């Protein structure tokens with residue numbers, strides 16, 4: 296499709312395009328080359344349906360598609376099995392068969408939920424991911440991880456289900472609250488650190504333009520980040536090795552999110568804090584040069600992201616959360632540590648005492664020392 300950036304996730308016969316550009320939604324929906332199924336279900340939130348869903352549905356209808364929609368309340372609580380069950384009912388009444396597809400129009404919540412429903416309906420039907428948050432554009436919509444939460448844990452039930460296409464129209468970010476833009480920026484900075492030193496330098500010079508969603512800057516940060524994620528997923532779909540580098544900043548980040556409460560700290564904010572924790576730890580074990588930590592922290596501050604553990608957060612439960620993290624091995628968290636900007640090493644083990652000290656130095660509450668629970 297001309298006028299858009301096309302990035303490919305290369306997975307043999309499950310390869311797919313990520314199309315990035317202003318107006319891509321309308322153009323992709325009109326493109327005869329897209330070979331769209333006749334029957335489609337748009338899954339989205341009520342507000343996004345009003346803002347973007349209705350016009351997308353109208354365009355698809357002009358192409359001869361039968362389009363139904365399912366509206367899901369906004370918020371993480373919608374990522375549940377009971378919501379999947381509600382979607383199955385809609386899918387049944389809309390007559391979605393093996394040749395039909397779901398369009399997931401929303402942020403990570405919609406992408407994960409609608410992706411999982413698609414992965415399991417009739418043992419798997421196509422899903423087109425149409426991310427509407429910066430976080431979803433650069434991360435969750437790409438790579439095929441789908442799933443829902445259980446009452447006792449996040450993302451515990453899920454499936455790998457690669458989308459058939461990802462359509463990214465940066466225009467939709469205009470309606471996204473500024474805090475969610477900054478949160479998405481946490482992941483963008485992560486790509487710079489793990490594998491895109493050019494993107495990192497670009498952000499150092501242009502962070503204000505990115506936050507203001509200036510079109511050229513916005514297009515650059517989205518395309519660079521999405522292509523980094525696509526490259527890593529193409530090389531390691533199921534996290535056998537390389538994909539672990541995407542977890543940079545997430546070991547401590549997930550713990551901050553869990554202990555602070557998901558409502559209080561956004562995912563990308565927690566990742567920003569987690570990257571600083573990883574950098575300080577990296578310095579302590581002699582892997583991360585101090586100037587790398589300094590540049591990282593300076594960039595995060597200029598993106599108005601947090602770089603300290605929220606005041607009073609107890610260190611014990613944070614360490615416990617890290618031991619229970621899905622990516623831990625035999626109760627030992629595996630750290631991704633930066634050796635330079637654009638170069639990280641996964642699978643690093645770090646003594647717990649160092650982790651506790653570093654977390655406390657960065658603001659965690661030492662009085663609430665670690666529980667020693669296995």
Ligand SMILES: NC(=O)c1ccc[n+]([C@@H]2O[C@H](COP(=O)([O-])OP(=O)(O)OC[C@H]3O[C@@H](n4cnc5c(N)ncnc54)[C@H](O)[C@@H]3O)[C@@H](O)[C@H]2O)c1
Pocket residue numbers: 340343369370371374401402403404405407427428430431434435436437438439440441450467468469470471472475562
């Ligand atoms: N599958 C993956 O690989 C992966 C990776 C990272 C995160 N996730 C998941 O993603 C979820 C978080 O995603 P998120 O940060 O996108 O949050 P989200 O999907 O909850 O969206 C945040 C809020 O923004 C609103 N919104 C979305 N797009 C908008 C727009 N264009 N204009 C106005 N409002 C808009 C939503 O209605 C919601 O209230 C978590 O559940 C997390 O587990 C998944």
Ligand SMILES: [Zn+2]
Pocket residue numbers: 434482545562566
């Ligand atoms: Zn993340």
